[in-house]
Amino acid sequence: MPDRIDINCDMGESFGAYTLGRDAEVMEYISSANIACGWHAGDPMVMEQTVRLSKEKGVAVGAHPGYPDLMGFGRRRMDLNLTEIENYLLYQMGAIYAFARAHGLPLQHIKAHGALGNVAFVDLEVSKAIARAAARFSKEIIFVALAGTVMVQAAKEVGARYVEEVYADRVYNPDGTLQSRKIAGSVIHDPEKAARQALTIVQEGYVIAHDGTKVKVKPETLCVHGDTPSALAILQKIRGEVKKAGIAVKPMGQ
Amino acid sequence: MPDRIDINCDMGESFGAYTLGRDAEVMEYISSANIACGWHAGDPMVMEQTVRLSKEKGVAVGAHPGYPDLMGFGRRRMDLNLTEIENYLLYQMGAIYAFARAHGLPLQHIKAHGALGNVAFVDLEVSKAIARAAARFSKEIIFVALAGTVMVQAAKEVGARYVEEVYADRVYNPDGTLQSRKIAGSVIHDPEKAARQALTIVQEGYVIAHDGTKVKVKPETLCVHGDTPSALAILQKIRGEVKKAGIAVKPMGQ
Amino acid sequence: MPDRIDINCDMGESFGAYTLGRDAEVMEYISSANIACGWHAGDPMVMEQTVRLSKEKGVAVGAHPGYPDLMGFGRRRMDLNLTEIENYLLYQMGAIYAFARAHGLPLQHIKAHGALGNVAFVDLEVSKAIARAAARFSKEIIFVALAGTVMVQAAKEVGARYVEEVYADRVYNPDGTLQSRKIAGSVIHDPEKAARQALTIVQEGYVIAHDGTKVKVKPETLCVHGDTPSALAILQKIRGEVKKAGIAVKPMGQ
């Protein structure tokens, strides 16, 4: 039974005069921060503050790059070609890296945001373009691959360092994919339920799909949404349960 | 008498469907490229291509960050505070660094673009914010300081690595500052004249101001505009004269 | 004694996934909305919703154009030339006009936002460029000129239709200009105090400066900030007091 897990969460999604999320509070409970890089959210002031906050809290810094679509928060698919995806991600990784470096921190990981992530789940070539961007930047960077998707295969084919990710607060299909958000109830808002799912994932090595199927998973990082009303309650509950179970919460790269 | 000099030029100022400059030709004559970072010009596709071209030609890669003003090409002053300047430049340095790193190249230098550069010439605090961004990213990065301006003092106060820059194709005032572009004839378009100024600077250690005054300079890099109609002719002439004089053209950081 | 007044407030400053302000609540108390046009804040979805809301509440629609600086919320001065200012404002007026027109509403007024407004207070040529944009779009559009500034003169010189504006919740200098926000207490947060100032302005025709001086004003519109914590309380109080005094609150253009 594993004695450690990483918890990652999207951070640094404010922009200019606009505040989004409760980063300072959420940072208390997570071990890896996916930090927006100024394209779908975030700006250099927010990135600086978020990296500083990460450092204070001992949270590892990761890139959370997205489409060049601030108006749509990166949630709308754009038909970019593979070279565009690769270069757009290199750009964003470099941008957040600069702040990590200025604070003496490594850039631990990269996780694709929003619609780009959704495309990557099902499109091997897009996944490989993302993994290539990661590997071109550094063989040390960890490419976060959603378990049960082509992202894992992409990481292997490209030769990128990767971890498998499982969601603590999303409902799963029997085939190991996420139930579409379009289906009501696909995001878990009940802290008890999310904590139970998290613990089953970490301790038992499987996630229970909506029809009761036990889907085997080998999670190296748990994702929890930071932007739901129940986010803090869920994170608190998971941390409490995980602690009771004797499992340490540590950044994926350590 | 120095046996070497660096020639720097602004590169990578195209954007999306828009092409600007004749980078492939100019790259033949220079040793350091100031590459736009996507804020006032450039985009990740252009940055990738420009870094690749730099590598092919043995030209060193530098950041050329500017104001967040694509519509104005970074030529309009914006009243940013010092923290904003520092963070905006860190962001842009990281972005271009990612492409250099992907190509196995170091990020050699940083040179502020357009109106930001103009402000830095006369505002010590702004110059220091730029130098701080450079030093925070890396002590190895060279901050390009226009000779005769507060940029030199800023580099010293901040403890940033720096070189002094002199223009081959700009007319100088007797006090060592550049004659304002608003005065007709302040940009030299005659290749003979520019080459003569370049050679005097490198060999004699001074630049002749518009009134005949000899202004002492200790140039470590010569700037030539890449966007004038006579740019290529000027660069060719300078390279020819410099070669005849037995002076090597090498990146400032080597 | 006047029997009517207009109350204007900045509206529609949300952007994409980012919500700012409590527009639906504030709209209950005002008669003219200064709606952001997508450059410093706002986007077409927000503009559509804000115009619809204005129509429902009987609030008149105005343009609230700003600098092309979403990252800085239009609060940082940019050195635009006069032609740029004129054309940038024409663009933004047209953009918000489209939504007003689609809802069968006229575009009542234009009020410059943030740093552009601050520059206009003291720079006659900038004020005239704004007034020219208004007059070029339509002689019916009302240019909102802060009382006691060069904006009034600009409107007259350009021949733009205009009204004079006085702040209900800002402290005034004896010369009729606004006390700088850099001085603590220059924004009035006490509803009682703001309502008293509003009533004195409307009923007595003067505003009491910080040293007790009575500054004569001829207000046609009162501005109240919509983005302070006390905004709603101030607006409620003003509306209550104004009603008691038998003064109607009506859009400036009616």
Place this chain on the structure above:
Amino acid sequence: MPDRIDINCDMGESFGAYTLGRDAEVMEYISSANIACGWHAGDPMVMEQTVRLSKEKGVAVGAHPGYPDLMGFGRRRMDLNLTEIENYLLYQMGAIYAFARAHGLPLQHIKAHGALGNVAFVDLEVSKAIARAAARFSKEIIFVALAGTVMVQAAKEVGARYVEEVYADRVYNPDGTLQSRKIAGSVIHDPEKAARQALTIVQEGYVIAHDGTKVKVKPETLCVHGDTPSALAILQKIRGEVKKAGIAVKPMGQ
């Protein structure tokens, strides 16, 4: 046999320091200008100049709105919902309308740009969203519908004023659709050939598909690309042939 035709061309695609196209020359040969609105290309300075030029040359002004993707020149599909498309187009129509109005010109038409246009050719709901934006702005605005596509049906269903458009310099499929640009030779660069196609379209009422099929068309406007190397030669040739045939070239809205 018709005695008149309109020729439309994309104009105003420069941006900031970037110049694209040869608008002043092309304007001599066309009767309707599709002017970029600042989202995929163009900016307020360019829009002002393009509208002024249109007025000088007697060319009618139209909106050429696109996706919010300057970096991709509006050529990359974005998954916007129908309300977003409608509002984004209202915004852009208003923006260009402001310049037309300032010059005393009507906004004659709207034609969707790039990838948005391509989607509209085959997606009835997207076409209807564009037509709705047109109709909401004004019942007078002409929605340019590519002949043989769902755009015509969309205009009818929405009740928008429309004209059918045929390309003079594109190869057609036997079913009346455009041959994909991905097939070599789908854009006609030979002025003779383009002029012959134009004349056949106008005089005979059909276009000859690549397999010889005569496809009936009822063209009210001919489109010619303005951004190909042969654009001017094609336009000159078409104008010459059309004049010889006694056909007048007039804006679609007159």
